Each structure stands twice: as structure tokens, then as C-alpha cells.
Amino acid sequence: MSSRRLRIVSIAHPATSSEAGRLRYRFLASRPDVDLHLVMPEVWKEFGRTIQAPPSDDGFPVHRLPIRLPEAGPMKWYLHFYPALRRLLRELDPDVIHLWEEPWSIVALQAQLLRGRAALVLEVDQNILKRLPPPFEAIRKFVLGRTDHILSRSPDATEVVRARGYAGPVTPIGYGVDLATFTPAEAPAPHRADAPLRFGYVGRLVVEKGLDDALEALARSPSAATLSIMGEGPHETHLRQRVEELGLRGRVEFQGWAAPAEVAAFLRSLDALLLLTRTTNTVREQFGRVIIEAQACGIPVIGSTCGAIPDVIGDGGWIVPEQDPERLSRLLDQLSADRTQFAARSQAARANVLKRFTYDAVATAIEAACRAADQSRNASRLAAPRPLRAS
Secondary structure (H helix, E strand, O other): OOOEEEEEEEOOOOHHOOHHHHHHHHHOOOOEEEEEEEEOOOOOOOEEEEEEOOOOOOOEEEEEEEEEEOOOOOHHHHOOOOOOOOHHHHOOOOOOEEOOOOOOOOOHHHHHHHHOEEEEEEEEOOOOOOOOOOOOHHHHHHHOOOEEEEEOHHHHHHHHHHHHOOOEEEEEEOOOOOOOOOOOOOOOOOOOOOOOEEEEEEEEOOOOHHHHHHHHHHHHHHOOEEEEEEOOOOHHHHHHHHHHOOEOOOOOEOOOOOOOHHHHHHHOOEEEEOOOOOOOOOOOOOHEEEEEEEHHOOEEEEOOOOOOOOHHHHEEEEEEEOOOOOHHHHHHHHHHHHOOOOHHHHHHHHHHHHHOOHHHHHHHHHHHHHHHHHHHHHHHHHHOOOOOOOO
């Protein structure tokens, strides 16, 4: 154990918008050699919702600060910044600032300018390399050129920061899953050998998620497999129309968003989850959190080749090419004819989560990156030549 506690200030807007975005910090704060302070927006706007920061019951300091520019045109949440951040950082004097923000965001620039003696650790998700409009490309270059350590969600995200000038160390980091909520059924319900397989989807109903391909595959399959969809979004009307056009009434059902416990119960009712994201100029799956939620419940996942999906699924499911309903249909037929595959994939799915995607694993990655950044920055200061005294 280190001889001193490492003071980390983590700045993260996802901590406001979801319980999943906050749970990781409880595990990080529980480390005996970490002194954690979390900074989040007092009010956050996302996907048409206005979210108030939750009350403090985490057992460590949480600073809920007002922000400016919470939403502005196509840049969404990348323009916000904290007017009170300078004063807070002066008071806390952190060893490390950890940013769960992209490097072109205004808050990343703000933290870089106000960091003082602190090392800077940046956690990145963006996995599509593209030139950003002014001034964001210049901000990204400036921030990455002065960042001490990167926490990267995927190899593609690492390639993006490397291509934009970052040359320092990188630590992989996944998302975590709440194992108290997303857990296998205590006693799986008996399943008749001739009962239709039940597949499902959880997430936003947008064209990029490939649900059209799932409907096409279902219509082509001679099996009686069904599809249950949980979520909301602008593509729902079109999907309901396709269900009618493809003659799938009675085999496809829709339901809206639900609380995490209800999502877990929904996942446990499935034979497999589908995540068939399509790559576009602006979309490449960065992780797919619902994958690990399903796998934590012991439910294997059928995923497309898009972005990080194959790596996250690991051995706990099956991979099909993007936008290939015929290949998906053949897989559904194969699984309907030979259901012995599910038991092994289910065990592999749960093992994949326990090995790679617990909140403890996330906390370990953050602490390791922050401590390495702090040590590197201290070593650089000690190695810097001292100014000559006047004789």
C-alpha cells in the first residue's frame, strides 16, 4: 500500500445522468489509499431529459456544481464548463484530475488550464477518427499533448487519440455492471424443448441499432422465435409498421423504458440478447453496456461486428456480420434446432463479466492510471533542471 493517500478529483457528467455512472466511484472511494472527490453538474440535460443531481449518500465528497452551456446545437454536451472549478481545485489541491470527458470538450480544456501541479488522466470513448470543426480540433490537440495518461474504452478509441497526437501510456478500461441487480435467476424457469426461443433488445429505438435486420431475420426464419423490444426512440413507428408488413404480429412485442431491476428481470426472461448496431459515418459501437448487463444475468448475446461489440461479448455469445439478416436468420434456425449451445455460452457470458467488467475492475483501472500519472509527473519535476542562481 502507498505511504500516502492519492487525492483524485474526478470530473464526470455521466455521474449525474445514471446510477451506473456513479456506482464505479463508490468502489474507487473505498480504496484505503485513495482520497476521492467527484465533480458533476448540478443539472444535466440529455436526450430530451432534464436531470437533477441526486442527493449525496455516497460516503465520499461529491461536488454538484452549476454549469454553463449545458446544451448548444449539434455539439450537445461538449460545450459545458464549471464557473466554480478554479476555486474548487485551489481548495482541494489534487494530485490527479481524472476526466470522464472527451478531449475536445470545453471542460477538458478548462481542467487542463486549471490543473496546477496535478497530473491529468483522460477517459475516452470516441472510436471514430474524424476532423472536428474549429475550435474543437485545436482543443483536442492541445489537451492530448498535455495529458499524462489515457484510460481507453477500446482499441479503436486508442487509435483515435494516437492519431491526434497522444504519445503517452494507455490503460484499457471497460464499464462495470451492478452485480446486485443484474444476476442470474435463482431457479431458471422450465423451458419446453419445443417452445419458441425468445430473443430481446434493450436500448434506444434508432435506425443505427439494426432492429430492422432483426425483424428481417425473424421473418425469414422458419422457426417460431419471438423478439421482445424494451426501449423508446424515433424509430419505433417504423419498426411497428415493419412488424405488420413482415407478418410478425404476435411474434414481436414492444415495451418502454423501465427501472434497472425490471430490465434485469426482462433480460433473465430471454434466451439471448440482440445488439446489431450498424457502422455509419457517425456511429460505431463504443462498448454496448447492455451486453454486460445481459451476460451478468447469464444471458448470452448475439452481436454484430460493429465497433467494440465482438471484444465485449468475448466467448459469451455469437457474432454475425453487420446488416446481414440472412446470416442472422441462419443462426436463429441453428440455435432453435440445437439448444445445447445455450448452457455453455451462458456460463461463458457470466464468467466474462466477473473477469473483466465488475466495478472493482473499473476502480482498479482508474486507480492504477492515476497513480502511474502522479508518479510520472513527480519524476518529471524532480528530473527538471533547477534554474541557476545569480552569482
